[in-house]
Amino acid sequence: MTDTPPSAARVREVSLTDFIQYARRKYVKALLAGLVVFGVCLLVLSLRPPVYSAQTTLLYRPEQADFANVNLLASGMDVSSATINNEIEIIRSTDLLSRVVERTGLNRDPEFVTPAKLVDVDVLASVAGGIFRGGAFDWAGSALGWARAPRDVMPATRRMPAIDVVRAASALRGRIEVESERFSYAFTLSVSSTVPEKAAILANTVADAYIEDQLEAKFSETKRATNWLSDRIAELEARVRESESAAAQKRAEFSEISGRDAGTISQQIAQLSTQLVTAQSALTAARSRYEITSRRREQGEVVDSDGGQNSDTINRLIELRTDLRRREAELSGRYLEKHPKLIAVREDLAQVEARLQQARNASVGDARAELRAAEITVQNLSNELRRVERQAQDFRQAEVAIRQLEREAETDRNLYETYLSRLRETTAKEDVQTADVRVLQRASVPGGPVGVPPLLLAIAGGAGGGALWLCFGFAVGLLRQGFNHREEVEEVLGETVLAVVPEVAPRHLQRGVVEYLQREPDTGFAESFRKAKSVLALRSMMTNNAVICVTSSVPGEGKTTFASGLAYEFAKSKRCLLIEGDLRRPSFASRVMNRDATYGVGDVVDGTASLEDSLVTVAESNLSVLFAKRALSNSPQLLESEGFARLIETARNTFDVIVIDAPPLLATSDALALGQVCDSFIYAVRWRTTEKGVVKAGVKSLRDSGCRIAGIVMTRFDTQKGGEVPGYYYENYNRYDKYYTK
Secondary structure, three states: OOOOOOOOOOOOOOHHHHHHHHHHHHHHHHHHHHHHHHHHHHHHHOOOOOOEEEEEEEEEEEOOOOOOOOOOOOOOOOHHHHHHHHHHHOOHHHHHHHHHHHHHHHHHHHHHHHOOOOOEEEEEEHHHHHOOOOHHHHHHHHOOOOOOOOOOOHHHHHHHHHHHHHHHHHHOOOOOOEEOOOOOHHHHEEEEEOHHHHHHHHHHHHHHHHHHHHHHHHHHHHHHHHHHHHHHHHHHHHHHHHHHHHHHHHHHHHHHHHHOOHHHOOOOOOOHHHHHHHHHHHHHHHHHHHHHHHHHHHOOOOOOOOOOOOOHHHHHHHHHHHHHHHHHHHHHHHHHOOHHHHHHHHHHHHHHHHHHHHHHHHHHHHHHHHHHHHHHHHHHHHHHHHHHHHHHHHHHHHHHHHHHHHHHHHHHHHHHHHHHHHHHHHHHHHOOOOOOOOEOOOOOOOOOOOOOOOOHHHHHHHHHHHHHHHHHHHHHOOOOOOOOHHHHHHHHHHHEEEEEEEEOOOOHOOOHHHHHHHHOOHHHHHHHHHHHHHHHOOOOOOOOOOOEEEEEEOOOHHHHHHHHHHHHHHOOOOEEEEEEOOOOOOOOHHHOOOOOOOHHHHHHHOOOOOOHHHHHHOOOOEEEEEEEOOOOOOOOHHOOOOOHHHHHHHHHHHHEEEEEEEOOOOOOHHHHHHHHOOOEEEEEEOOOOHHHHHHHHHHHHHHOOOOOOOEEEEEEOOOOOHHHOOOOOHHHHHHHHHHHHH
């Protein structure tokens, strides 16, 4: 018969309530940790020298910003957050702070020469001296800020060897804070020091050095601007002369080349354009007459050079040709081809045709001559017009160049006059420079140190230390690989936890577990076995003649201790037999009863001795113990043999309860072999130590083998550390002894 595990183990969630409960259980230790941190913080903070801060308020005056209206001059600033930030960086610059260091001698001041220390040695010496002289209360008052010992402003007797000024300036920069006021042109300069008077002196000195630096910068920029303007004026003067000379020279050169003005050239272009249009019209007419004459000549017609058909000569020739053709037609009908009259008429007709051809050729030649003359006229007029237009273009380009030179000369002249005017203004105001910033309020000696009082810081440190200790302990408990509490065991394994067995110091168990339980029955250790017995009874696990095996995953989990304690508890009301089932590594003789036996399990199984002769009885109880006596290499075969089954059957007939201390489940197969004769298993899990995966593997192997699990026992529980586990409620185990001893 087996117990069916849950379908899925529910993973336990950690909540704020767990942390609060943990804090309630550990508040004393957390308070002690906080007190230790508080003391250390108070000591360290009280030994540090107090820091004083002096403030100087500066105001930027925008009405002084522009004195010459020249962008090239150092005439002031554009009032904006970026400008104020630039001025703040100037105040924190190494160059300005180096002048402050040289002026005040900070490169020999111990506060700025020596590196920053966590604890002031002088203060530590004064504290130690005050305590030894009985001034502990005075020191406490000084440490908490109730009193302040006077110190020299600039201790000349403690001058240190001079160091690099830049290093001292860097140390001073770390003591300076500059903040701008919102919606205002003011900004505050703060300087901190361990001496209040020194802080005020340094704040005022830095402010004065900043104003002087601004005036020097403006004088330098004005001088540089004056020199720049002078050089530019000289360059512009030379450029003006060059531009005017070039314009005059260009104008003279063009006048010599053209000799005419723009109006004459434009009139000539207009006349040539008109003549060209007329000539192009004549050319078109001549080309038309030539084309007509040529076409009619090809068609056999004759026209005169004017293109008309009324010329007397041509008309007479045409009439004569017509008569001759008529006569030829008449004679052809009358006479033969070689008749003298017909031949004469044909000869006259040929002469007339020849004369007409001559007249036709003469007309075409006249038209061609007229066309050629018109083409020459048009070409000559076009060439002349292009020449005049090029001349006009050259004239316009020359005019543009002349105007450009004149404009450049005018521009240089205006710029020259502007720079000359500004140079005069700059020179006139060079000696009347004023700073753009003035001091609104000079620094005074601060009345007390700045920052949070040491007592409050120490209290905060103590509270933080206690809280950190709680969080660290809580996190360590969560990160444990083993099981921390019974709820976690039940959720992961799906089995009931029978009891939680506290850890007992090995010196108490030197004479065996049974002897310790007899000697100390009213302890939490003994109570855990009584609880396991009660839970088994309530769960109806204890039938008559029940055989219970106690096993674990790996050695060292306390299963032997629990098996012997549970058997001793059963023996108070029943006849109980405790069998040492770990035949490979017997340990009962030293850990259970601190005594030896004559015979063991192997002797009973092989028939060498009877069960009754092999038992060791515990005095004043119903507990009998069967030792293994010696290590056996064939333990699996022996536990599965018929002899061992007869041993268990004999024990069932004699005893009410049989408890077997089985070997570790994952180390050997002996525990599974015992499953054939036992009714149920109790699985021992060492608190916080055995990994969850290992335990789950062991429990699974029992279930797979069909073994019934009566419950889980958490062993070797540390009552002092139990409260470090989130959600753990077993811290009160360490109070059982006091409860029962009362």
